[in-house]
Amino acid sequence: MQPGMSLDDIIARKRTQVKAKKSKKMVTPVEEEKEVNEDDEGEYQEAPDSDEEGDDDNDMGIEVEGDDEDVDEGGFGTGRDEDAGLEDDEAEEAVLEDESDEESGSEGSEESDEGSEEEEDEDESDGDEEEEESEYQKERKRAYFAPESDTPVEVAETFATMNLSRPILKGLAQVGFVQPTQIQARTIPVALMGKDICGGAVTGSGKTAAFVVPVLERLLYRSRQTATSRVLILCPTRELAIQCHSVAQKLASFTDITFGLCVGGLSRNSQEVQLRTRPDVLIATPGRLIDHILNSQSFTLDHIDILIMDEADRMLEDGFAAELAEIVKACPQSRQTMLFSATMTDNVDELIRMSLNRPVRLQIDSANATAARLVQEFVRIRQHREEDRPAVLLALCSRTFKHRVIVFFRSKAAAHQMKMIFGLMGLHAAELHGNLTQEQRLASLEEFRDGRVDFLLATDLASRGLDIKGIDTVINFNMPQNYAIYQHRVGRTARAGRNGRSVTLAGENDRKLLKLAIKNADKKLVKHRVIPQDVITRYRERVQDLTESVKEIMAEEKEEKALRQAEMEMKKSQNLLKHEDEIYSRPAKTWFQTAGEKKMATDAGKAALNDPKKRKSADTDSPKRDRFAGMSRAKRRRLQLSEEDQMDIKSHSVAIKSAKKALKPTKITKLAAEKAPTKPQDQKKKKKRDVDFSRDLADGSKKGVVAVKKRGGESKRGREKKDEKKEHRGKLGKLRGNKAFKSTKKHKRR
Numbered sequence: 001m002q003p004g005m006s007l008d009d010i011i012a013r014k015r016t017q018v019k020a021k022k023s024k025k026m027v028t029p030v031e032e033e034k035e036v037n038e039d040d041e042g043e044y045q046e047a048p049d050s051d052e053e054g055d056d057d058n059d060m061g062i063e064v065e066g067d068d069e070d071v072d073e074g075g076f077g078t079g080r081d082e083d084a085g086l087e088d089d090e091a092e093e094a095v096l097e098d099e100s101d102e103e104s105g106s107e108g109s110e111e112s113d114e115g116s117e118e119e120e121d122e123d124e125s126d127g128d129e130e131e132e133e134s135e136y137q138k139e140r141k142r143a144y145f146a147p148e149s150d151t152p153v154e155v156a157e158t159f160a161t162m163n164l165s166r167p168i169l170k171g172l173a174q175v176g177f178v179q180p181t182q183i184q185a186r187t188i189p190v191a192l193m194g195k196d197i198c199g200g201a202v203t204g205s206g207k208t209a210a211f212v213v214p215v216l217e218r219l220l221y222r223s224r225q226t227a228t229s230r231v232l233i234l235c236p237t238r239e240l241a242i243q244c245h246s247v248a249q250k251l252a253s254f255t256d257i258t259f260g261l262c263v264g265g266l267s268r269n270s271q272e273v274q275l276r277t278r279p280d281v282l283i284a285t286p287g288r289l290i291d292h293i294l295n296s297q298s299f300t301l302d303h304i305d306i307l308i309m310d311e312a313d314r315m316l317e318d319g320f321a322a323e324l325a326e327i328v329k330a331c332p333q334s335r336q337t338m339l340f341s342a343t344m345t346d347n348v349d350e351l352i353r354m355s356l357n358r359p360v361r362l363q364i365d366s367a368n369a370t371a372a373r374l375v376q377e378f379v380r381i382r383q384h385r386e387e388d389r390p391a392v393l394l395a396l397c398s399r400t401f402k403h404r405v406i407v408f409f410r411s412k413a414a415a416h417q418m419k420m421i422f423g424l425m426g427l428h429a430a431e432l433h434g435n436l437t438q439e440q441r442l443a444s445l446e447e448f449r450d451g452r453v454d455f456l457l458a459t460d461l462a463s464r465g466l467d468i469k470g471i472d473t474v475i476n477f478n479m480p481q482n483y484a485i486y487q488h489r490v491g492r493t494a495r496a497g498r499n500g501r502s503v504t505l506a507g508e509n510d511r512k513l514l515k516l517a518i519k520n521a522d523k524k525l526v527k528h529r530v531i532p533q534d535v536i537t538r539y540r541e542r543v544q545d546l547t548e549s550v551k552e553i554m555a556e557e558k559e560e561k562a563l564r565q566a567e568m569e570m571k572k573s574q575n576l577l578k579h580e581d582e583i584y585s586r587p588a589k590t591w592f593q594t595a596g597e598k599k600m601a602t603d604a605g606k607a608a609l610n611d612p613k614k615r616k617s618a619d620t621d622s623p624k625r626d627r628f629a630g631m632s633r634a635k636r637r638r639l640q641l642s643e644e645d646q647m648d649i650k651s652h653s654v655a656i657k658s659a660k661k662a663l664k665p666t667k668i669t670k671l672a673a674e675k676a677p678t679k680p681q682d683q684k685k686k687k688k689r690d691v692d693f694s695r696d697l698a699d700g701s702k703k704g705v706v707a708v709k710k711r712g713g714e715s716k717r718g719r720e721k722k723d724e725k726k727e728h729r730g731k732l733g734k735l736r737g738n739k740a741f742k743s744t745k746k747h748k749r750r
C-alpha cells in the first residue's frame with residue numbers, strides 16, 4: 001500500500017468519522033449509553049455509540065459455526081446445562097464469581113473449575129479419541145526405532161558438563177541458557193553421536209536449541225577448505241524459518257559458522273546470491289528450497305550431512321508430502337536425520353517416508369500434553385448463540401485480556417474483518433494470515449513483538465513454533481480442526497516454564513475436542529468462564545452498529561487494491577517492453593509437479609487437516625476415472641500436449657541438475673580424510689562410515705562426537721546415479737535437438 005492508503009489509515013479515518021457523527025448526536029445521551037460507559041473501561045468508552053436504528057441483521061461476514069435454528073439447551077460437552085461438570089454449589093459460586101468480576105472489569109481471578117468426575121466418566125464412555133495400539137503396531141515400532149538401551153542414561157545437569165566447546169558455551173551463556181531443558185539434555189548427546197532422532201516435547205520446551213546446539217558443535221570441526229552447505233533445517237512456515245535462523249545465529253555468535261535463509265515471499269535473487277556462498281547451515285521452507293534446487297544454477301543438496309525437520313508431523317502431512325519427498329530425494333542417503341515436534345508422530349508409515357536409520361525416539365512428554373503452567377479456560381457458545389462469538393471476543397479483549405493476546409481464527413477473512421472491528425473500537429491489533437504479503441506478515445509480527453499493538457489476529461499460520469516473549473493469553477475464536485492444532489495454538493503461551501492462559505470459545509460442534517482438551521489437561525487448571533448475557537448483548541449491539549462502517553472500509557480497501565493492481569500491471573508491461581529481450585531469454589522456471597498434481601497435493605493437505613483419519617498420500621492417490629473423460633477431442637488433445645510439454649521441461653531440469661552435479665568439485669571432506677592420518681585399527685571402521693561430515697571431526701572422541709553410520713550402499717547408489725546422469729544427458733541432447741526451442745518458447749513468462 002502507498003503511504004496514506006494503508007488499511008490502518010482507512011480504519012482510523014472511518015473511526016474519526018464515526019466518532020464525529022456520534023458526538024453530533026450526543027447532545028442528550030440515552031440512558032443505555034450511560035450504563036455502558038459506567039460498566040466498561042478504557043477504549044470502549046470512546047467507541048462509537050449506536051446512533052442509528054438497530055440492525056437486526058448482524059451481517060458482519062464473520063465466520064461462525066453452527067445452525068441457529070437447531071437449538072439444544074443442554075450441551076457443552078456433557079449434555080448438561082451451563083455449569084456442566086460442576087457440583088451444584090461450585091457451579092453457582094463459579095457463575096457468581098465470574099459475574100461479580102466481569103462487572104468490576106478486573107482481570108484474572110474469574111475462573112471456576114470444570115471437569116468433574118461426571119465429565120470424565122462421560123469422556124471415557126463416549127468420545128475417546130485415542131485408538132488402542134495393536135500388538136502388531138507395537139512390534140513394528142520396536143523393530144523400527146532404536147532400542148532404549150542405545151540412548152545414554154546419564155543426563156547432564158548443566159551445559160557446562162555436556163562436553164561442548166567454548167564458543168558454543170559462550171553462545172548459550174549469551175542468550176541466558178544455563179541449564180538444559182529435558183529435551184536438550186536428552187537430545188544433544190545422541191545428536192552428537194550422529195544418530196537419527198524422533199524428538200517430542202511439549203510446546204515451549206526448547207526444541208530449537210536441542211537441535212541447533214549439536215549442529216553447531218559438529219560444524220566447529222568441519223573442514224574449511226571449501227565452503228559447503230552441510231546442514232538443512234526445514235520449517236513449515238516462513239515466520240518459523242526466520243525465527244529459527246535468528247536463534248541459530250545468536251547461539252553461533254562466537255563461531256565462524258554461516259547461515260543462509262531460503263524462504264518464500266522474500267527476494268529470490270538475493271537468496272540465490274547468498275546460496276552461491278554456500279552457507280554452512282541452510283534454513284528453509286520446502287517450496288522455495290525446491291525452487292532453488294530446480295532453478296538456481298549450481299545449487300544442490302548433495303553435501304547435506306544433517307537434515308532437520310522442525311514441526312515434523314506437520315511436514316509429514318499430505319500437503320507437504322510430495323515436496324518433502326522431492327527434498328529427501330535430493331539429499332544424500334548417508335545423512336543424519338532429526339525430526340522434532342510437540343505433537344511428534346511415532347507412526348511408522350509416516351516416518352518411513354523420511355528414510356530414517358533406526359531412529360532414537362526421545363519422547364519427553366506425551367504427544368497430547370500441553371504446557372505445565374497453562375490455564376485452559378472455555379467459554380460456552382450455545383448453539384443458537386453462534387452469532388455471539390464476535391461480541392464474546394470483544395468483551396474479553398476490551399474488559400479482561402487487554403495486552404499481549406493472540407487470537408486465532410479459522411479463516412483469513414474472519415481475522416481480517418475482526419481487525420477492522422478492533423480498529424473501529426480503538427483496540428490496537430495487527431493481523432497475520434496468508435492473504436498478506438510477506439512484508440506485511442513480518443511487519444505485523446514485529447508490531448506485536450515490540451508491543452506496538454496489543455492483539456495479534458491470526459490464522460493457524462501462527463499456531464506452530466512462534467516464540468514471542470510475554471504472550472499472556474491465547475484466545476481461540478473457534479476451536480481448531482483437530483487437537484494437535486489446539487495444542488500448538490495454546491502453546492504460544494506458558495512457554496519455557498512461564499504462566500499462561502488460553503480462552504477457547506467452544507460451541508456445540510466442538511464437544512469432542514473440548515472433551516479431549518479437558519481429558520489431557522491438569523483438571524485444576526481447567527476453567528469455565530461465564531460472561532454475563534447483558535454484557536454480550538451490549539457488545540453485540542456495538543458490533544451491529546459497526547456493520548456499515550466495516551462494509552465501507554472493505555469497499556474502500558477493494559478500490560485501493562484494484563488501483564494498486566492496475567499500477568502494478570502497468571509497471572509490469574512497461575518493464576516487459578523495456579527489457580523484452582532479456583526477460584524472454586531467461587530460462588523458463590520449472591517445478592517438479594504439474595499444476596494438477598500440485599492442486600491434488602493441496603487438496604489432500606486440506607482434507608487431512610479437516611479429518612486426519614482420512615489421510616491419503618497425495619503421491620499415491622490415483623484418479624478414480626479417466627482424467628479426460630467427458631472432454632471434447634480437441635480439449636483432450638490440448639491437455640495431453642500441454643502435459644507432454646511439462647514432462648519435457650521436467651526432464652530438461654533433471655538434465656540440468658545432473659550437469660550441475662557433474663561439474664561440482666569432489667567432496668571436500670573426502671580430501672580432508674585423505675590427508676588425515678589414520679590409525680590402522682580405525683581403517684576398517686572408516687570404510688563403513690563413509691559419511692563426510694563425521695570425517696571432518698578432528699577429535700570426535702574427546703567431544704563425545706562419533707561418526708555417523710553410512711546407510712544404503714553408496715557405491716551401488718553411486719552407480720545408479722551415474723546411469724541416471726548418462727540417461728539424462730542423452731535426453732538433454734535429444735531435447736536440444738528437437739523440442740528445446742518449442743517448449744521454452746511456450747513456457748516463457750508472460
Ligand SMILES: Nc1ncnc2c1ncn2[C@@H]1O[C@H](COP(=O)(O)OP(=O)(O)OP(=O)(O)O)[C@@H](O)[C@H]1O
Pocket residue numbers: 176177178179180181184201202203204205206207208209341342464465466467491495496
Ligand atoms: N535451556 C534453556 N534455558 C532457558 N530458556 C530456554 C532454554 N532453552 C530454550 N529456552 C527458551 O524457551 C523458549 C521456547 O523455546 P523453543 O521456541 O525452542 O520451544 P519449542 O519447544 O521449539 O516450542 P514449539 O513446540 O512451540 O515450537 C524460548 O524463548 C527459548 O529462549
